[in-house]
Amino acid sequence: MKKIITTDQAPAPIGPYSQAVAVNGFLFLSGQVPINPTTGELEQSSIKEETRQVMRNINAVLLEAGYDFSHIVKITIFLTDMSLFDEVNEVYGSFFKNNFPARETVAVKGLPKGVNVEISATAYKA
Template sequence: MKKIIFTDKAPAPIGPYNQAVLKGNTLYTSGQIAIDPKTDELNTENIQIETQQVMENMKAVLDEAGMTFENVVKTTIFIMDMNDFAKINSVYATYFNEKTAPARETVQVACLPKNVNVEISMIAIL
């Protein structure tokens, strides 16, 4: 049986999906974008602030599932402009211990929801 994970400390889904699904000991998150859950407004002042908002949203989802970034085994980063990679990576890196960081891929895409610059999803294991 799967368990739906939802927290009001992360943005509510904007379509027919959930913030995360826990199946057994594995958590599959939906992609998070830089919507501030307190205001429902995008927080895209610059790419570092945008990335930090995405990671804080993901932190809230992990917390709701009883996990931390240490539980994350795989991430996917979707970005609009590969030239932003270093700035995104510098913020992303502050959330992980380099020695135990998850596997990851980063892909440049043509467009993201609400025309944001970055979206991140994760898989975590208890």
């Protein structure tokens, strides 16, 4: 049976989707963009700050579902410009200790609200 995960510690969905869905030990997290859930404002002072906010949003959804970064098995990073890769990768990597998840990084023409980075994840807990 699937369970919809919702927290006010991450931005509310900006469309017809859930922040995450849990089913059979898997947690499927929708893509997060750098919206500060407290202010509702975009964090766009730098690509590093954008990425930190995205990762904080992911963390909030994980925690609401009873998961953490160690449970993530797959990540997809969407970037509007691959020249941002190194800075995004540096911040992203700081959220993991070891046993990194599988990942791909994809360059896209545009992202919601004109942001530079969006990250989605899949987690698993037995």
